[in-house]
Amino acid sequence: MDSKEAxxxxxxNPRGVLFVLSFLILFFVVLELLCPLLGFFxxxxxxxxxxxxxxxxxxxxxxxxxxxLSGAVLQAYFRNPLAEPSxxxxxxxxxxxxxxxLYTGLYALFPLSLPLLAMGFAFLLPLVFLAFAKSxxxxxxxxxxxxxxxxxxxxxxxxxxxxxxxxxxxxxxIFWMFGSFADHTYQELGLVLPFWLLGIVLLLRQGPDxxxxxxxxxxxxxxGTSLKKxxxxxxxxxxxxxxxxxxxxxxxxxxxxxxxxxxRLWVGERPRNLLWPSALGxxxxxxxxxxxxxxxxxxxxxxxxxxxxxxxxPFLVYLVKKTKHAVFS
Amino acid sequence: xxxxxxxxxxxxxxxxxxxxxxxxxxxxxxxNGAGKTTLLRTLAGLLPADGVILLDSKPLSQWSIxxxxxxxxxxxxxxxxxxxxxxxxxxxxxxxxTLEIVAQEMRQWHLWPLRQSLMHQLxxxxxxxxxxxxxxxxxxxxxxxxxxxxHLDPLFQEMVxxxxxxxxxxxxxxxxxxxxxxxxxxxCDGVWVMxxxxxxxxxxxxxxxxxxxxxxxxxxxE
Numbered sequence: 104m105d106s107k108e109a110x111x112x113x114x115x116n117p118r119g120v121l122f123v124l125s126f127l128i129l130f131f132v133v134l135e136l137l138c139p140l141l142g143f144f145x146x147x148x149x150x151x152x153x154x155x156x157x158x159x160x161x162x163x164x165x166x167x168x169x170x171x172l173s174g175a176v177l178q179a180y181f182r183n184p185l186a187e188p189s190x191x192x193x194x195x196x197x198x199x200x201x202x203x204x205l206y207t208g209l210y211a212l213f214p215l216s217l218p219l220l221a222m223g224f225a226f227l228l229p230l231v232f233l234a235f236a237k238s239x240x241x242x243x244x245x246x247x248x249x250x251x252x253x254x255x256x257x258x259x260x261x262x263x264x265x266x267x268x269x270x271x272x273x274x275x276x277i278f279w280m281f282g283s284f285a286d287h288t289y290q291e292l293g294l295v296l297p298f299w300l301l302g303i304v305l306l307l308r309q310g311p312d313x314x315x316x317x318x319x320x321x322x323x324x325x326x327g328t329s330l331k332k333x334x335x336x337x338x339x340x341x342x343x344x345x346x347x348x349x350x351x352x353x354x355x356x357x358x359x360x361x362x363x364x365x366x367r368l369w370v371g372e373r374p375r376n377l378l379w380p381s382a383l384g385x386x387x388x389x390x391x392x393x394x395x396x397x398x399x400x401x402x403x404x405x406x407x408x409x410x411x412x413x414x415x416x417p418f419l420v421y422l423v424k425k426t427k428h429a430v431f432s
Numbered sequence: 433x434x435x436x437x438x439x440x441x442x443x444x445x446x447x448x449x450x451x452x453x454x455x456x457x458x459x460x461x462x463x464n465g466a467g468k469t470t471l472l473r474t475l476a477g478l479l480p481a482d483g484v485i486l487l488d489s490k491p492l493s494q495w496s497i498x499x500x501x502x503x504x505x506x507x508x509x510x511x512x513x514x515x516x517x518x519x520x521x522x523x524x525x526x527x528x529x530t531l532e533i534v535a536q537e538m539r540q541w542h543l544w545p546l547r548q549s550l551m552h553q554l555x556x557x558x559x560x561x562x563x564x565x566x567x568x569x570x571x572x573x574x575x576x577x578x579x580x581x582x583h584l585d586p587l588f589q590e591m592v593x594x595x596x597x598x599x600x601x602x603x604x605x606x607x608x609x610x611x612x613x614x615x616x617x618x619x620c621d622g623v624w625v626m627x628x629x630x631x632x633x634x635x636x637x638x639x640x641x642x643x644x645x646x647x648x649x650x651x652x653x654e
Contacts, residue, residue: 318512326570
C-alpha cells in the first residue's frame with residue numbers, strides 16, 4: 104500500500120508519456136506519408152510514398168531523436184540547461200567535413216562521399232576529447248572548450264568559403280548548413296542506421312549514473328559514479344548518434360536544446376525519466392518541423408533548420424519566462 | 433575498520449593519523465579552517481592526499497568505485513540536488529532500495545507528507561533530512577558526516593543522533609563533524625580535535641573535552 108503511494112510520488116508515469124508521444128509520432132508519420140498532394144489513385148502515388156516521403160520521414164525521425172536524446176544526456180551530465188549536442192563540436196566538425204566534400208568537388212563525383220566525410224569529421228573531435236578525458240575533472244571547462252572548438256571550426260568553414268573560386272558549390276554548402284530531411288536515399292539511411300542505433304543505445308544506458316550526478320560530483324562519486332565514468336560512453340554515444348545523422352541532414356538547430364526543456368514540464372526533471380521521452384520527443388519535433396517546411400507556400404523549399412530556429416527560439420524564451428525553476432533564475 | 437597514517441594534504445592537513453574501529457561513533461571538532469572537512473573528504477576518497485588510508489586493511493586506492501560506494505557513505509556539508517526532483521525520487525535514486533523500504537524510511541524520517549514535494553521547495557533542514565535518510569537507506573559500514581546537524585531543529589538533531597547511535601550498535605562506524613560540544617559529550621564514544629591541520633587530541637569525550645583549552649574556541653565558532 105505504502106509502496107504503491109511511494110511509486111505514485113515518483114512523478115508522472117513515463118510509460119504514459121511514451122505512449123502519447125508514440126501515438127503522436129505515428130499520427131504525423133501517417134499524415135505526412137499519405138497527405139494527398141497527388142490523388143490516391145495516381146500511378147505515381149506509391150512511388151511518392153516509398154521513394155520520397157518515407158526516407159524523408161525516417162531521416163527526420165533519426166536526426167530528431169538523436170538530437171533530443173543527446174540534449175537530455177548532455178544537460179544532465181553538465182548540469183547545465185544550456186548544454187546541447189553542438190557543445191561537443193560534433194555538428195560543426197560534420198559541417199567542415201561536408202564543406203570539404205562539396206569544396207573539393209568529391210561530392211559531384213561520388214555522392215556518398217558527403218555523408219562519409221561528414222561522419223568521419225564528426226567522430227574526429229570526440230576522439231580527441233576521449234584522449235584527453237583524464238585532464239577534465241570538472242564540467243564547466245569542457246563547455247568552454249566545446250564553445251571554443253565550435254567557433255574555431257566555424258571560422259575555418261568561413262575561410263574555406265572565402266577561398267572558393269567557383270560559386271556553384273557555395274549555395275549547396277549554405278543550404279546544407281541549414282539542414283534538410285529531403286532527398287535522402289535508402290542507401291544513405293542504411294549507412295547511418297547502425298551508427299545511430301549504437302549511439303542511442305549507449306546514451307539510453309546512462310540513466311542511473313546521470314541521476315546520481317544530480318547530487319554534485321562529490322556525492323555522485325561516493326554513491327558509485329563519476330564524471331569520468333559517464334564521459335566515454337556519453338561522448339561516443341553523442342558522436343555516433345548525432346554525428347551520423349548530422350552528416351546526412353545537415354545542421355538542425357534547437358531540437359537538442361528545446362526538447363528536454365519542454366519535456367521537463369511534463370515528466371519532471373529526473374534525468375533518467377527524460378531519456379526515452381527526449382528521444383521520441385526530438386523525433387516528433389523534427390517530423391512536425393519538416394511537415395511545416397513542406398506545406399509552407401514558398402518558391403524554394405525552406406530549410407528545416409530555419410523552421411526549428413524560428414519556432415524554437417521564441418518558444419525557449421517563453422519557457423524561460425514561464426518556468427519558475429531555479430535552473431532559469 | 434578505518435585507519436590512516438601520516439596524511440598530508442598541503443597546505444591544509446599535516447601528518448594526521450588515527451583509527452576508527454567498528455561500533456565507534458566519533459565526533460570531530462575544531463575551529464573553522466582547522467581541516468575537518470578536508471580530512472573527511474580525504475578519508476572518503478575524494479581528495480588525493482599523501483599518506484596511507486586503509487579501509488578494512490585494504491588501501492583506499494585499491495577499492496573500486498562501486499565497492500567503496502556500498503562500503504562507506506558520505507554527507508557533504510551542503511547537500512544539493514541540481515534538478516528539481518521530488519523527495520521520493522531523490523530517495524529512489526540515492527537509496528538503492530525497494531519502494532517498500534523507500535516508503536518505510538520516509539515515514540521514519542517524517543518525510544512521508546513531503547514525498548511529492550520538490551527538492552527546491554524544501555527548507556534547508558528538510559533537505560538535510562532527505563539526504564540523511566538516503567544515506568541510512570544505503571546502509572554502509574562506515575559513515576562520514578560533515579555537520580549533519582546543520583539546519584536541523586533540536587527535535588530532529590536528537591533523532592539523528594539517536595539514529596547514528598543505534599547504527600553504531602550494529603557494529604558500524606561513524607565519523608561526524610560537530611560544533612556543539614554538548615551533543616558530542618552526550619552521544620559520542622570518542623572525540624577528535626583538529627587544530628591548524630593537525631589532529632591534536634583523541635580520546636573519550638570526558639577525557640578530551642575537559643582537558644583541552646581548545647574546547648573553548650570550538651564553542652565560540654558559529
